[in-house]
Amino acid sequence: MNVKDELLSNLLHSASPLSGTELADRIGCSRMAISKGASALAADGYKISVSRSDGYKLEKSDVLSQQILEHVFNIPAFYFPVCESTMTEAKNLVNRGTSVPFAVVASRQERGRGRLGRSFFSPEGGVYLSIALPGTSIPNPDMLTTAASLAVSRSIEALTGLECAIKWVNDIYIHGRKAVGILTEGLVNMEEGGLDKAIIGIGVNLQKGDEKVPDELKDKLIYLYPEGNSPVTRSELAARITDEILSVLDEDFIDEYRSRCFILGSEITVIKNGIGRDAVALDVDDKAGLVVRYSDGSTETLSSGEVTLRI
Ligand code: BTN
Numbered sequence: 001m002n003v004k005d006e007l008l009s010n011l012l013h014s015a016s017p018l019s020g021t022e023l024a025d026r027i028g029c030s031r032m033a034i035s036k037g038a039s040a041l042a043a044d045g046y047k048i049s050v051s052r053s054d055g056y057k058l059e060k061s062d063v064l065s066q067q068i069l070e071h072v073f074n075i076p077a078f079y080f081p082v083c084e085s086t087m088t089e090a091k092n093l094v095n096r097g098t099s100v101p102f103a104v105v106a107s108r109q110e111r112g113r114g115r116l117g118r119s120f121f122s123p124e125g126g127v128y129l130s131i132a133l134p135g136t137s138i139p140n141p142d143m144l145t146t147a148a149s150l151a152v153s154r155s156i157e158a159l160t161g162l163e164c165a166i167k168w169v170n171d172i173y174i175h176g177r178k179a180v181g182i183l184t185e186g187l188v189n190m191e192e193g194g195l196d197k198a199i200i201g202i203g204v205n206l207q208k209g210d211e212k213v214p215d216e217l218k219d220k221l222i223y224l225y226p227e228g229n230s231p232v233t234r235s236e237l238a239a240r241i242t243d244e245i246l247s248v249l250d251e252d253f254i255d256e257y258r259s260r261c262f263i264l265g266s267e268i269t270v271i272k273n274g275i276g277r278d279a280v281a282l283d284v285d286d287k288a289g290l291v292v293r294y295s296d297g298s299t300e301t302l303s304s305g306e307v308t309l310r311i
Contacts, residue, residue, distance in 0.1 A: 125209030
């Protein structure tokens with residue numbers, strides 16, 4: 001490790017300030033090298049306070065780096081400043097034999113993927129996370145995406161206080177607009193059958209960056225912090241979501257999911273193969289299926305697909 005990385009590691013692990021002399025002794029370099037290392041970290045975006053009496057202290061900084069992820073995640077995590085899609089990177093890592101569970105985080109994605117073959121707008125400022133899990137840790141694969149939406153809602157609420165509602169099946173809405181998208185992909189074991197591994201991808205519109213929002217998304221999405229003043233760092237939120245997903249899988253969570261599902265009782269359009277049908281959303285059953293009643297009086301339980309709210 002070079003001085004800069006060693007300095008970051010020491011500061012990350014110390015709640016109180018460390019003097020230049022103490023740091024120089026620990027790392028085995030001069031105080032001048034520490035000062036230069038601190039400047040290099042500041043240039044990377046880390047906030048380091050320096051006081052003559054106390055020394056160097058790392059303040060909360062919204063920087064994503066491999067070292068930060070290793071510090072905040074409880075499972076192995078891999079950082080990409082930019083990638084096509086964290087889903088693709090996670091799949092590549094699985095194919096290269098990386099043991100699961102692990103997480104992949106990117107600062108931005110060039111070809112973020114959404115559900116139903118759509119793209120996901122992924123500029124700097126958001127959280128782009130994929131979590132690869134062993135199939136054995138997923139008692140009920142059909143409800144994985146439901147579990148993930150609940151875990152993300154809980155994490156956002158705990159860290160920001162913003163109230164999250166879920167639009168079946170797994171879009172998370174804040175103040176009536178989509179703030180988070182979730183995509184799950186399964187890897188099947190062709191020899192033994194069944195779910196071998198699953199990758200859950202989560203994109204959170206945390207704070208607005210410099211990139212222009214495409215016109216077609218302007219009225220649809222919302223940022224948790226449109227002014228860019230998030231009190232929560234991307235790494236903190238990504239790590240919290242990961243922990244919450246790992247723990248929710250063992251819970252009986254359907255009642256909480258149902259209570260967060262804001263479309264129940266509303267008039268909706270059920271979209272199948274591009275064709276919309278008017279219906280009323282009646283309930284979410286115990287397997288997270290959406291029970292709907294169409295205008296001709298017939299009912300159906302949807303296990304996947306897309307619904308939109310009719311206003
Ligand atoms: C959707 O709303 O249609 C789902 C969007 C899922 C986006 C996330 S961002 C991290 C991961 N990487 C991707 O390419 N997609 C998921």
